[in-house]
Amino acid sequence: MKEVQETAEKIRTMEIRGAGRIAKAAAEAIRNYAAELEAASIEEFAARIREVSDYLISTRPTAVSLPNAVKLSSRYSSNNVEEARQEIINNANLFIERADKALGRIGKIGAGRVQDGDIIMTHCNSHAALSIITTAFEEGKNISVIATESRPRRQGLLTAKHLNGSGIPTTLIVDSAVRYYMKDVNKVIVGADAIAANGALVNKIGTSQLALAAHEARKSFMVAAETFKFSPSTILGIPIEIEERSVEEVVDPSVLAELPNLQVKNPAFDFTPAEYIDMIVTDIGIIPPAMAYIVIKEHLGWEFEEI
């Protein structure tokens, strides 16, 4: 349980962050918990796995990769504790292996849509988007990147450091400069925390501004997303919750203390409607947002009986 608590805390405090990494960390935590779990009966085993699953899922509400990873990893069919334990270990390992492979595939497939000379704008810090950008560069394409700062947590700096390490020319801009620079850009590539059944994207706050500006300037808007970023529960009309983080990420607590009448808001994500998205690069190929429902039905093992 100690490892589960540590992982949960790291996800909550964003020491582990980004939807893909959160998912893999949760799968690892479930796997290691199941491996050590002492249970006298399958009922006790089931109850403890459910408890830990719910606990991990509660750490961050928006990234659907987290419940998907937990659900896909913690599945078992046997009524025997040892067999159920082994099923969970195998499922979690399979999830982690597929997640790693998915990033490579997205990079390769997406790089096919990047042209020599492209200037690419990206937002926040997405490993899937970076996989496309670095693969295109490694293929010999002469590209450069405009990375947004991504206030308030400034994940854009992580992106800039990553790109700098790969030798890709990068310009860091403040979020409010997105529209100003859009004229210089050939395409926008962002990641995803969740994709709804109607093809809408949920990603770092400000993503929809990039999409609007790209639409206005007629620039291509690409989303890089593993299939486990698609949200099964949206088929049932359950909306994706937007995480509201502490206002102290935005304004220093000492300043806040002097402004008792001020309200500060800090939503961590926003929605980009499907109509602003040109393509979603997934590990099963490039799809239009309208195909989100099919991905959920065919690639996430979603069954209506589960309701």
Ligand code: RUB
């Ligand atoms: C991260 C974020 C990323 C997506 C995709 O938000 O919005 O764009 O999670 O990332 P936060 P990846 O920093 O709040 O977790 O492609 O790495 O899964």
